[in-house]
Amino acid sequence: MSRLPVALWLLAAMCPAIAAPPVAFEWPQGQRAAVSLAYDDALDSQLDTAVPALDRHGLKGSFYLTLSADTVRRRLDDWREAARNGHELGNHSLFHQCAASKPGRDWVRPEHDLDAMTARQMQEQVRLASTMLHAIDGATLRTFTVPCGDTLAGDGDYASDLSADFVAIKVTGGAVVPDMQTLDAGAVPVAASVGLDGAALIALVDEAARRGTMVNLTFHGVGADHLAVSSEAHAQLLEHLAAAPDIYWTASFRDIMTWVRQQQASAVPDAPPGTRTP
Numbered sequence: 546m547s548r549l550p551v552a553l554w555l556l557a558a559m560c561p562a563i564a565a566p567p568v569a570f571e572w573p574q575g576q577r578a579a580v581s582l583a584y585d586d587a588l589d590s591q592l593d594t595a596v597p598a599l600d601r602h603g604l605k606g607s608f609y610l611t612l613s614a615d616t617v618r619r620r621l622d623d624w625r626e627a628a629r630n631g632h633e634l635g636n637h638s639l640f641h642q643c644a645a646s647k648p649g650r651d652w653v654r655p656e657h658d659l660d661a662m663t664a665r666q667m668q669e670q671v672r673l674a675s676t677m678l679h680a681i682d683g684a685t686l687r688t689f690t691v692p693c694g695d696t697l698a699g700d701g702d703y704a705s706d707l708s709a710d711f712v713a714i715k716v717t718g719g720a721v722v723p724d725m726q727t728l729d730a731g732a733v734p735v736a737a738s739v740g741l742d743g744a745a746l747i748a749l750v751d752e753a754a755r756r757g758t759m760v761n762l763t764f765h766g767v768g769a770d771h772l773a774v775s776s777e778a779h780a781q782l783l784e785h786l787a788a789a790p791d792i793y794w795t796a797s798f799r800d801i802m803t804w805v806r807q808q809q810a811s812a813v814p815d816a817p818p819g820t821r822t823p
């Protein structure tokens with residue numbers, strides 16, 4: 546029998562880099578969970594209902610603008626004002642391209658069919674959307690929410706090559722993040738909130754607090770527009786969050802994921818002397 550496996554076992558037992566327990570993940574003020582409130586598609590009800598509700602409580606959200614949306618053209622000053630008040634203007638592409646081949650996608654217009662685009666075309670458009678957002682809010686760091694959660698263009702994945710362009714990228718699927726240290730900033734899950742009442746929304750943030758992780762709630766319309774939650778449900782959630790700032794860190798997705806990436810980087814243990822590879 547070779548003696549090499551025994552030597553490796555001894556090394557593992559003696560080496561702190563292997564034997565050390567994982568470093569605990571902490572939120573900035575010792576809160577129990579982070580909550581990202583996100584609003585996709587640049588809708589009137591977000592400016593008319595969601596932004597005033599957030600501002601009343603001093604909470605910050607992330608608004609993912611589809612740059613070609615009529616609401617961006619008509620209400621550019623309102624979006625700019627929201628950014629000045631500390632809300633994030635996130636990237637949700639120029640034209641909200643989704644795969645028309647998926648079930649229930651009759652609404653996808655042929656000129657906005659992701660299946661008919663190359664990954665390179667989509668990447669160029671998303672980067673142009675970031676340039677336009679920079680012209681609106683002056684920010685250089687932001688996050689991206691993949692329209693419909695569809696990452697596959699006609700010739701392959703387009704989102705992974707964009708990970709260096711953003712603090713983080715959201716895709717669909719999942720609800721409360723199970724583990725912060727292993728969370729991939731390039732594919733963060735989001736919880737759809739369409740149709741949920743106040744109690745159901747509060748149950749999601751409470752679950753995040755129990756786990757000590759985070760939840761990303763994505764809204765569309767608030768009290769109006771498509772895929773809506775009621776303004777009452779939205780208000781109940783905000784009251785719950787604002788009443789317990791020691792439990793919930795409610796912040797823009799940009800700020801939350803900047804913190805998460807710093808925590809993940811600092812949790813990587815240094816190799817002890819003599820074990821570093823050249």
Ligand SMILES: [Zn+2]
Nearest residue numbers: 585586692693
């Ligand atoms: Zn969308």
